[in-house]
Amino acid sequence: MISKASACVATAALLFQGLSSAAATTGGCQALAAAGLSSQIYYPADANYIAREASYWAANAPLSPLCIVQPRNTAEVQKVVKAIAGSSGNFTVRSGGHGHWRGASDIHNGVTIDLGLFTDVTVDKKTMIASIGPGPNWATVFKTLEAQGAMVAGGRDGGVGIGGFLTGGGNSYYTGMQGFGADNVVNFEVVLADGRVVNANAKTNSDLWKALKGGSGNFGIVTRFDMQAFTAVPLWGGLSAAERKYGDTIITELINFTNNNAKNPEDALIVNFTYNPGMFTEIVVAMVTVDVKGAVAPPAFEQIAKVPTVLADLTTRSMSNIATSYLLAPGSQNVWYSLTFRADRDIVSHIAALHDEMVAKLLTVLPAADFTTQCLFQPIPAYIAQDRSNAKGGNVLGLDAVKDNALLWLITAAVQTEEQLAIITPYISELSAASNAYAKAKGGAVDWVYLNYADGSQNPLASYGAKNVKFMKDVAKKYDPKAIFQNKVTGAFRLNRI
Ligand SMILES: Cc1cc2nc3c(=O)[nH]c(=O)nc-3n(C[C@H](O)[C@H](O)[C@H](O)COP(=O)(O)OP(=O)(O)OC[C@H]3O[C@@H](n4cnc5c(N)ncnc54)[C@H](O)[C@@H]3O)c2cc1C
Known part of the structure; x- marks a missing residue:
């Protein structure tokens, strides 16, 4: 509740900023109206504008676009792009609005192109x-x-x-x-x-x-x-959680799982050291174990299944069921950082201990009920990029150059207010830096940052490697020679800001 109220206050404040400087930069909105799109343009006082700004997942994501345009079909997107490209205004593009950092998919003093009506x-x-x-x-x-x-x-x-x-x-x-x-x-x-x-x-x-x-x-x-x-076949699995004291056993199984996953690619595992006072007063180790072919309690999870749990919701279910069973609630102020490490027991154990220390410190500066954290590890074994991605034509992520079985790491904190976000952000960025330094010292840092988890201050596109960066820049030059999608998009991860 508190988070929604503070999000509204923050949004209102931002709207005022947007309105006051609107006169200087209405170029994009005017051009859209001139292109005959008036019925699809929403301005700050419009109910549709307010509803769309309120529909971002993170409370820190909404900004203050001069207007939002919601094209109804591809022909209207063509009109929108032509109009804005030829105007003096900036823009951004928004789909589901789950970008978690300020500027990921909304804009100050520009146009937000909102694809929410493309529901087919x-x-x-x-x-x-x-x-x-x-x-x-x-x-x-x-x-x-x-x-x-x-x-x-x-x-x-x-x-x-x-x-x-x-x-x-x-x-x-x-x-x-x-x-x-x-x-x-x-x-x-x-x-x-x-x-x-x-x-x-x-x-x-x-x-x-x-x-x-x-x-x-x-x-x-x-x-x-x-x-x-x-x-579609029913899959098996779900969420379970164990006391923090079983962390070392679970880490051992996480490493074993990652190194053996090529033999059982139908199994997926997430291990999450998390402080979530809504459920538990202490840090717990949450696990998601899934077999997408539906095998009940498959051998890959045999050892993990022996760990005593404080929560277990493992069952045969549809994909839509599992995807809606553990939704991360919208409306909080969020900070996320992401790195990648070699699957190494000592590195994971050290980072989990750093997370323990951080939570202890946070409990001295924030009310215990006002924040949650996730310190989350996901196996990215080498076979995924080398066998799966490459077999399907390849991508630009650059993971095929990583020979180690790796762990994708995500550290998050969610709080109630903007003030709390300002307090918590340095703790998260410092934990990220300390984790990276430790992994580097151990020779286990993997120079890859997952764009969809990265903070706006990180540089995921650069982490794809020089060859992929050159390739992406060449492609951008060929299909967008004036670099409209780089120069006029002030937020988001852009090639010209690598
Ligand atoms: C609760 C939660 C759970 C998550 N779980 C997972 C997960 O399981 N696995 C995972 O990989 N990631 C996960 N993520 C990360 C997620 O993939 C990213 O946040 C992703 O950007 C969300 O997509 P969106 O369309 O909602 O984003 P938006 O915020 O709408 O957009 C994000 C970026 O993509 C660009 N973009 C969006 N649509 C288009 C388009 N049609 N054309 C061109 N550019 C476009 C935007 O301009 C923006 O830069 C999760 C995030 C959250 C908040």
């Missing part, structure tokens, strides 16, 4: 190609596809949006079997900076196809994702 989800039963607009969330996509016996490699939290997830990589329960979400996009429909609409796939505009698999919104606006679907 269909599947061709013959080709098993699912065509998905950037507007819905994954829960809706899964429910729609399941009704037709199909499934795709989408997000694990059903609230997450399509556009950011798929253009940033996309780690799902199916990654071991199918590669990243982006690897499963067989065709992107894209509106380019000059207003042309093109398809990008293995045969047509294949360089753009590859660049969009990890390169985010640097090349255009994706108006449809055609994904290779597969037959």
